[in-house]
Structures are given as C-alpha cells and as structure tokens.
Amino acid sequence: MPTTPFLNLFGRSPIRPLEEHMAKVHACVEALEPFFAAVLAAKWEAVEALQHHIARLEHEADDMKREIRLHFPSSLFMPVSRSDLLELLSVQDRLANKAKDIAGIILGRKMRFPLPVATLLIEFLKRCIEASAQANTAIHELDELFETGFSGNEIKVVEDMIATLARIERDTDEQQIRLRHLVFDLEASLSPVDVMFLYKVIEWTGELADRSRDIGERLQILLAR
Numbered sequence: 001m002p003t004t005p006f007l008n009l010f011g012r013s014p015i016r017p018l019e020e021h022m023a024k025v026h027a028c029v030e031a032l033e034p035f036f037a038a039v040l041a042a043k044w045e046a047v048e049a050l051q052h053h054i055a056r057l058e059h060e061a062d063d064m065k066r067e068i069r070l071h072f073p074s075s076l077f078m079p080v081s082r083s084d085l086l087e088l089l090s091v092q093d094r095l096a097n098k099a100k101d102i103a104g105i106i107l108g109r110k111m112r113f114p115l116p117v118a119t120l121l122i123e124f125l126k127r128c129i130e131a132s133a134q135a136n137t138a139i140h141e142l143d144e145l146f147e148t149g150f151s152g153n154e155i156k157v158v159e160d161m162i163a164t165l166a167r168i169e170r171d172t173d174e175q176q177i178r179l180r181h182l183v184f185d186l187e188a189s190l191s192p193v194d195v196m197f198l199y200k201v202i203e204w205t206g207e208l209a210d211r212s213r214d215i216g217e218r219l220q221i222l223l224a225r
Helices: 016-030 032-040 044-071 082-109 115-139 142-147 153-189 192-224
Strands: none
Touching: 016 032, 016 044, 016 082, 016 115, 016 142, 032 044, 032 082, 032 115, 044 082, 082 115, 082 192, 115 153, 115 192, 142 153, 153 192
C-alpha cells in the first residue's frame, strides 16, 4: 500500500502522528471563536462558511485517525502500550467531533442568543478553547516523553500541564453553572424550544473542556505505566 507524507511521520517517531492529529483537533475547536462571533453578529453567510471550515477540519482529523489506526506499528519498543496510545487517539477525536456538533446545531437552527447570555457564553467558550490549547500543548510533549522513556524531569513538566488543564476545566464548570442560572432566569421570556437548545449548546460547549480534560487523564495513565 502506498504511503503518504503524513504516514511517513512514523519513520521519525511512532507517536508524532498523534501529535499532528491533536493539532488538527485543536484547530477545529479554535475555529469556534470566529464562528460564534459571526453568529452573534447574525452574519449567516460567514457562519455557514465557518461551519463548513470546522466540518472540513473534523473530517481531516477523522481521516488522520483512520490512517493512524491502519498503519500504527503493531509492536513498539517503548514503555507504553499500543492500545493506550490508540485510546488516546480516540479521546482526541471526540473533541473534534464535539466542535463540529456545536457548529452544526447552531447553524442548523440559526440560533440567536440573548445579550446577557451571549456575553457570558463567549467568555465560557474562550476558556473551553484554552482547555483544548492546553491539551494540545501537553500532547506535543509526547516526543520528549518517548525519548526519555517516560521518565525524568519531563514527567514533572507534563504533570504540571495536566494539573493546569484540570484547573481550567474546573473554571469552565463554574462558568457553566452561572450560564445555566442566567438562562433559567430568562426562561419566561423565551420560547421553550429556544430554551432547550440554549441549554444544549451550553452543555456541549462545556464538553469541549471535559474532552480536553479526558485527554489529560489519558496522558496521566501513560505516565503511570
């Protein structure tokens, strides 16, 4: 079977493709910020274009995931198992899927957000994107971990990154609670269907941080092997 430039990364490192996949996943999540800005400005042509961009990034990440699974070496002389690394890949992929889901539901319903909700929602989204960025940074330490045999000072560096990621995720939990309370206070002035989808978008946005935390937890499992 012919190889691709992406698959040639295996020649340099058995885990470099996971880092490249995570970079694509984070790009997908990061694109939600301009997407939400266009939604709040009711620039629906821009919203549609950005949704297509997010969907394309997610599809590219999905293609990368399949290629990694098909070509990942069956046996590696390394201090972590192949199955643990492939599970990490699956967790990363779920983060991109959630970003695509958020963009799809908002565009599909052409959702509008009450101003008080919109302000807090953007702050919430930015913090969730920070969680994804922190997960991406931590994943890009895998090469160094591999080179050191998952030992030494590099372990402490990654553990500190994972701890920071956990703090960011806790912040998003608190922001989500405040947003839910705000929507509850506004329920009487909104249609029941709008309220239902508002809660859904808030929940799914929070899952960006949850999925990012899951990536950190999978890294912790690798460190503990």
